[in-house]
Amino acid sequence: MDFKSIALTTRPRLQACEDVCVLQVKGNKGEISPLDSRFGDRISQNLSLRPTAPHSTHSSTLPLPGKEPTFFTKCGGVLTDSGGTLSSPNHPDLYPPDSHCVWVIRVSPPFLVQIQVSSLAIEGPSPCLFDWLEVREETEKTSAVTRFCGNVPPPTLNTNSSTVLVSFHTDGNIGGNGFIAQYHSILPGQKSCSREEFMCDGGRCLLPISICDSHPNCQDHSDEVNCNQKHKECGGKITGEYGSLSSPNHPKPYPHQQLCTWQISVEDGQVVRLSFQNFSLETQDVCEFDYVEVYDSTDTVPNTVLGRYCGSALPPDLTSSGPVMTVVFVADDGVADSGFYASFKAISLSERTCSPTQFACGSGECLHQDWRCDGWNDCADGADKHDCINSTYPPFTSPCEPIRVEMCRGLSYNLTSFPNIWLTVSDQREAASILHKYRVLMELACFESFRRLVCGMFLPHCSPQSGVLQPCQSICSTAEQQCSHALNLINLNWPFNCHLLPDSQDPMECCLP
Incomplete structure (x- = not known):
């Protein structure tokens, strides 16, 4: 059964934790002050890993509170060259459980440390409470910690310090391929981002997906300027008796970072019937990375969602309750597939019927007859539970x-x-x-x-x-x-x-x- 999912929001984006243990940020200047000590102590016992001394290049010993040190090979060390590489144990193979690695990167002042993570596959979800890669930079006035997990490498990290601590922590459960990163020594005036990234705030890099997302990520809001040109490849208003829409480049792979919105309008007294002929988006347990979402309204009001779809299964035919339907296509910066092709036609209210093997919800969505009176809430208006007294379908019997x-x-x-x-x-x-x-x-x-x-x-x-x-x-x-x-x-x-x-x-x- 195609259950409508809920989930932790595990979008693999930059996960930032500005000193989770005992620090909080005030105002716009990044001033630091202590948190409540009880919370700080509890968090530090569970989340914080601090080295007690520099470790050799090929091994590291990280004492944990109340535990004996654990030894790992090729994990952590002191890095003093002007550039180099660090990676999780066993990379690119799965990293081991219960790993605790710390690298101390030291470059000669006035040079600063720049870090680029080229590959990332670390268990989530946000806020990275299970496994994580953490970068701690110390200056005379502040201490900043940035934490990463998920499957999308974060943007370039231009630090403001000549000494940076990088720690990698894993728990005893789910693992991944870990990470590989490169560091470089740069002068303060040499801060840079990769070609596809956006720089703001004097050296902060943002991924393309964070630009023009209606949520300012830069202090000067420069990431939300000149946004009328973004996502111009798709979407728009469509009117008429029939028509079609598709993901950009279909049937070739769609581009990354897409946000396309189509508004389909027909004449009053008619409704919109949407049918998908081709459909292949990134496969995922929960549709939150790449997906198509259809709304029974003129905009994206949450309570008018007819369905959200991803993967390769062909979505059902969808019918609006009025003369307008909105279709949204979202793609992140990860895996891309061939996308979708759909057609629509205007039908009169009297024609709004489903096939003999289906029944209609009040929204117009057609569902399989097996979903009627099965104990599950499949229609938003409960239409699948009407007139079920004499139904031959058994009641819900899953054991509680x-x-x-x-x-x-x-x-x-x-x-x-x-x-x-x-x-x-x-x-x-x-x-x-x-x-x-x-x-x-x-x-x-x-x-x-x-x-x-x-x-x-x-x-x-x-x-x-x-x-x-x-x-x-x-x-x-x-x-x-x-x-x-x-x-x-x-x-x-x-x-x-x-x-x-x-x-x-x-x-x-x-x-x-």
Whole structure:
């Protein structure tokens, strides 16, 4: 069944944590001051790795609090040449679990250290609580830490220091191919970015996807200037009885960093029927990197989404409820495929029917008959659950089990179900292992609302009456409103996409943990 997914926002972009342990940033000048000591202590015990002495070029020993040192070969060291390369153990093969490596890069003043990560494949998600590559630069007045994970190399890092500490940390679970990076010594006036990157703030480099994304990333907002020329290759307004649209270059691979929006309009009294003939986007568990999203409205209002699609499966035919439909195509800077080709036609309201093997939701979306009365909420308006008393389809019978994860006890429900169909978590033990990582944030005043959200995602509500339910969008929005500022103070990104959750208060549609 093509379940509509929710997920951690793991978009593999630059992950920045300005000294997660004991620092916070004030104002625009990057002034540093201590955080609450209890939170700093707890975070430092879980996240911070500090070297106690320089290590040899071919081995490093990093004492952890309360643990004996662990020895690794070709991991860490002191680098004093004007340029060089460093990489994770075993690169390009999988890095080992429980690795702790520290490199000390020292160049002669007034030269500064520039770092370019050419390959990155480190377990996420944001905010990089599991495995990470971390760059710490020290100056007389400030200390700055930048943390990376995911699968897209970050932009060039122009530091303001002649001594930089680079640490690589992994936990005991999921691994990846790690990283390889090059460093160079440059004079302050030689700061540069790669050809496709954008420089601002006197040496800060941004990836192309961060330019003209409606979110200023530069202090002077220069990354949001002259944006009317971006994404000019696709999108636009389409009118008429019929027509077509496709990803740029189709059937050749589409370009990176695309944001295309088509608005399809037909005459009043008609609706839009959209059909996909070709469809091949980057394959992913959750459609958040490259995807097509279709809206039953004139703009991208979240509660009018007819569907979001990725991978190679052909999306179903979609029908609007009115004379306008909006189609959005998004592509990041990672894998590119051949894209899609779709056609549309205007049909009268009386013609808005589905095939004999399908039924229609109130939105006009056609779904397979097997999805009717199956216990799952497939139509936003609940049309798939109407007139189910005499249905030959069996009710939802997936077994519910008591919640055993300590962090998630005391919710509004005490039963859950596994495997988790939205986050591909196999059992409660796996969920507990993931949730344990979030306990490092428990000193935040907003942790209770954050706990309700993550528990609702990782241990979803289960009942014989309504099946397995996602958390309601309001739970996520409330947690984001209460917690995002606190997370921003320690430069952690909000890790969820609330718009992917059901926008409802109906206890049969979603859950209020």
